[in-house]
Amino acid sequence: MAESANQNTERSDYLDEKTLKAIETYEKLGTDDKLALLYYVYKKMGDSVTPADPTAAEPELSPLLSDTFYNLSHDDQLNVMRDIVNGADTEYSHAYGAIKENNQLLIWFDWAERMGETVVGMPSDYNAADSVNASLSSIEALDFEQQISLLREIAHGMGYTDVKPIPTQAETGKTSSL
Numbered sequence: 525m526a527e528s529a530n531q532n533t534e535r536s537d538y539l540d541e542k543t544l545k546a547i548e549t550y551e552k553l554g555t556d557d558k559l560a561l562l563y564y565v566y567k568k569m570g571d572s573v574t575p576a577d578p579t580a581a582e583p584e585l586s587p588l589l590s591d592t593f594y595n596l597s598h599d600d601q602l603n604v605m606r607d608i609v610n611g612a613d614t615e616y617s618h619a620y621g622a623i624k625e626n627n628q629l630l631i632w633f634d635w636a637e638r639m640g641e642t643v644v645g646m647p648s649d650y651n652a653a654d655s656v657n658a659s660l661s662s663i664e665a666l667d668f669e670q671q672i673s674l675l676r677e678i679a680h681g682m683g684y685t686d687v688k689p690i691p692t693q694a695e696t697g698k699t700s701s702l
Contacts (some may be wrong), residue, residue, distance in 0.1 A: 538673070539674075542666060543677075546662040547678065549655070553655055553656060559609060561660060566637070586623050588616060590631070608620045611684050613684050617683050622683075626676075628680065628682070628683070629679050
């Protein structure tokens with residue numbers, strides 16, 4: 525198995541305790557349960573989950589994750605999704621890791637909208653585990669800003685990138701020069 529390098533290894537400082545708890549609940553889920561949760565979240569958008577503004581994204585930045593992805597077999601699509609969730613070192617996971625959070629959210633939204641049609645659907649015999657339902661409930665209980673922050677944080681933690689954050693002055697002991 526390839527070593528993974530998630531985009532974000534540190535939790536954002538701006539998240540409140542309720543949002544952090546919801547993220548922790550999500551992070552305890554297995555790969556397929558995370559995918560199911562994302563599907564349920566996007567299916568509930570506009571109802572108990574607030575959608576992100578699609579005009580804040582630029583979907584044309586990742587044709588591999590849109591156009592090319594739709595031509596894959598459903599088994600291959602599922603494997604791509606799993607690789608992204610797990611931060612695997614794959615072509616699709618790199619493509620995902622290279623785009624900004626709003627675009628990452630748009631990718632998941634688009635995939636959820638097309639599930640069962642041009643994107644692999646939920647298995648007909650899938651029953652959400654209690655942990656998935658608990659995670660979904662914790663997301664539904666958040667307000668608009670908290671939901672968007674949570675979704676951005678989750679999206680940002682997926683995919684693969686080998687780009688490292690720039691060390692801070694505190695870490696290096698050096699003042700940045702311009």
